[in-house]
Structure formats: C-alpha cells, structure tokens
Amino acid sequence: MxxxxxxxxxxxxxxxxSLERQHATARLGMWVFLGSESLLFAGLLALYAAxxxxxxxxxxxxxxxxxxxxxxxxxxxxxxxSLTVALAIHATRRGHRRRTVALLVATIALGLAFDVLKVxxxxxxLREGLAPGDYYAFADLPARGxxxxxxxxxxxTGLHALHVTGGVGALIxxxxxxxxxxxxxxxxxxxxxxxxxxxxxxxxxxxxxxxLYLIR
Amino acid sequence: xTRETDHEPGAAGYVAVWLALVVLATATLFLSxxxxxxxxxxxxxxxxxxxxxxxxxxxxxxxxxxxxxxxxFAVAIGFLVxxxxxxxxxxxxxxxxxxxxxxxxxxxxx
Numbered sequence: 001m002x003x004x005x006x007x008x009x010x011x012x013x014x015x016x017x018s019l020e021r022q023h024a025t026a027r028l029g030m031w032v033f034l035g036s037e038s039l040l041f042a043g044l045l046a047l048y049a050a051x052x053x054x055x056x057x058x059x060x061x062x063x064x065x066x067x068x069x070x071x072x073x074x075x076x077x078x079x080x081x082s083l084t085v086a087l088a089i090h091a092t093r094r095g096h097r098r099r100t101v102a103l104l105v106a107t108i109a110l111g112l113a114f115d116v117l118k119v120x121x122x123x124x125x126l127r128e129g130l131a132p133g134d135y136y137a138f139a140d141l142p143a144r145g146x147x148x149x150x151x152x153x154x155x156x157t158g159l160h161a162l163h164v165t166g167g168v169g170a171l172i173x174x175x176x177x178x179x180x181x182x183x184x185x186x187x188x189x190x191x192x193x194x195x196x197x198x199x200x201x202x203x204x205x206x207x208x209x210x211x212l213y214l215i216r
Numbered sequence: 217x218t219r220e221t222d223h224e225p226g227a228a229g230y231v232a233v234w235l236a237l238v239v240l241a242t243a244t245l246f247l248s249x250x251x252x253x254x255x256x257x258x259x260x261x262x263x264x265x266x267x268x269x270x271x272x273x274x275x276x277x278x279x280x281x282x283x284x285x286x287x288x289f290a291v292a293i294g295f296l297v298x299x300x301x302x303x304x305x306x307x308x309x310x311x312x313x314x315x316x317x318x319x320x321x322x323x324x325x326x
Contacts, residue, residue, distance in 0.1 A: 024282070031285045035292030042296040046303040053307050075241050083234040086275045090227055199276045206267045209241075210260035214248035 058145030081110035
C-alpha cells in the first residue's frame, strides 16, 4: 500500500493521488446532487402541468393575483446574485481575497433581499385569503381549480425559498472561510460547489417565474 | 495536465452573460403581455430554457467542464421532461369525463 499524498491542508484520503483528482470527484458528486435536486422539483412541476392542463382558465385567473412586481424584482435579484457568486470564484482564482469576500457578501445580501420580499409577498397573499388547501378564503375567485394553483404556488415557491435560505447559510460559511484565507487560487473546491448550488437555485426560479407569475 | 478550470470565461464574459440574462428576462416580461393564447406558454418556456442554458453553460461551467458533468445533469433534466410528458399524456387522453374527479370530489370540466 502506498502512503497518502501530503498537501498543504494535510494528507489526502488514500484513494486520491492528487488534490486535483479529489476536487474532480467532489465536482462530479455535486452534479449528481444537483441532478437529484432537479428531480425533487420535477414531481411538483408534473402536478403543475397536469392541473394547469385541466384548469387553464382557473390558473390564468389565479395567477393574475400573484404579486408580479415582487416576483419580477426577485427574478432580477437572483440573476444578479448568480453573477456576483461567479465573480467571487473568479476573484479567488486571481488571488483577490478581499474582493472574493466582498462579492460573497453581496451575494448573501441579494439572497436575504429575496427572502425578505418573499415574506412580504406571502403576508400580502395571506391577508387576502390566498392560502393553500383548506385554508383558501379568497373572496374574488371560487376555489375550484384556483386552489390547486394557489397550493402549488406555495409548495413550489416555498420549496425554492428554503433552497435560497439554505444557500445563504452556505454562502455565509464560505464567506467566513474566505475571510480567514482558506481558499487559494488552486484549491477552493468548497467555494466552487457552493457557487454551483446557488446557480441551481437561480435555474429553478428562471422557470418558476414565468410558470407562476406570467400566465397568459 | 490541463486543469478543469483553465477555460473559464473571464470577468467580462460573466458580465456579458448576466446582461444577456437581464435582456431575456425583460423580453419575457413584455412578451407575456403581447403574446396571448397558447403561444404565450411556449414563448415563455423557450426563453426560460435559453436563460437556463446560459447559466448552466457559463456560470456553472458546463460548457467547458468535463463531459461527464453535462451527461449527469442532462440525464436528470431529461428524466424531468419524461415525467412531465408522461403526466400530460395521461390527463390529455382521458376520454371519460367522470374518470377525472377534482379536489372537491366533482367530475372535472372537459
């Protein structure tokens, strides 16, 4: 048996003969995870497709009561946060620690802004009675069909918002590690994986926005 | 050995991708008002797919990363599409109205 390879961060697990190979394995594992995340949303998207097919007019009428201003603002917020996290990783590769931390903090702020707007949006809906399932009490539209849109709206945006919140937590941890100098231009795989996760959150919203807010 | 990260876009490239995403999002917003009827959904989904491809290809480095990353993710998205198509094929081909009961226990309108 060969001895484990030593790196600046300690010995590698014995199955890797270089840090680059260990990082390549981590990236592949992350893509498998992102694939399974996509399939987590697939079930809800399939339900959405089925019920929108059966109740096209009801889905149209219900989506007119979604908050288009907040939904659209959140679209631009998430697109921009994808840029800032990509630039943060780019800054790490160039060896700019302070710029990396600043860009991660910007990404965290955008993620928190998304969550704050989401809370305001939900509160407005609940005041109107646009609540899921049996709690539906919206006076302007009969429940039939509409309640399915409303329930799927909460499930899809709620599951997505949980991912945003989890992503913010991961980004905070990464920003602290970046500040402490844990990432070098050639070794920052945790930062790369956190970035990939954040981009997936953006990808999901790219589809939720037209499906829930822009029905015509 | 060539490193996986050697071919990433530069900072200017990332900003260009972001600009394209913002333009496409704005186009989606206006087209959703202009295009009505059944085509609205198709147009929105095509633009969303273009945006998603830009994010995956450049921000997530799928375009210049290892081929296995593209294969793994494309298979997952392919299975998602199969699931949605299968479900739509079911609800789209039901001929007996009473076979479909809505959430209130009533036969759904067909």
